Amino acid sequence: MLPTLSSTSLPLLLTTLLLLIELTSAWRLLVNYSDGVQVKRHGHHNSHCRRFQKTDAPITSAYFEKSLSADTFVLYHDAKCKEEGYKGHKGNNPVPVTKYLSYKVY
Numbered sequence: 001m002l003p004t005l006s007s008t009s010l011p012l013l014l015t016t017l018l019l020l021i022e023l024t025s026a027w028r029l030l031v032n033y034s035d036g037v038q039v040k041r042h043g044h045h046n047s048h049c050r051r052f053q054k055t056d057a058p059i060t061s062a063y064f065e066k067s068l069s070a071d072t073f074v075l076y077h078d079a080k081c082k083e084e085g086y087k088g089h090k091g092n093n094p095v096p097v098t099k100y101l102s103y104k105v106y
Helices: 009-024
Strands: 027-032 037-043 059-065 074-078 085-086 092-095 100-105
Touching: 027 100, 037 100, 059 074
Parallel strands: none
Antiparallel strands: 027 037, 027 059, 059 092, 074 085, 074 100
């Protein structure tokens, strides 16, 4: 016989399941540079402004895998995410070839 769920344990179970789904659903961003270097970034939630450590070569393309909470990435020309350079979505994104100093995912 299967155990029955009380009215208080059902919301807890659902909350736990939703949390597990969110934690296992990560976004991924693969950035390709003109000198052949690839840089991988990933996260589970929306990112705040993040600076690229590599800034000595232009970015040529970016591949993005969305998550439940993030479906867009933005590349910025400055380090403080003020000068938007390119907004991308799921899949391969051939970005304008130039140097980008930071990014956000949301």
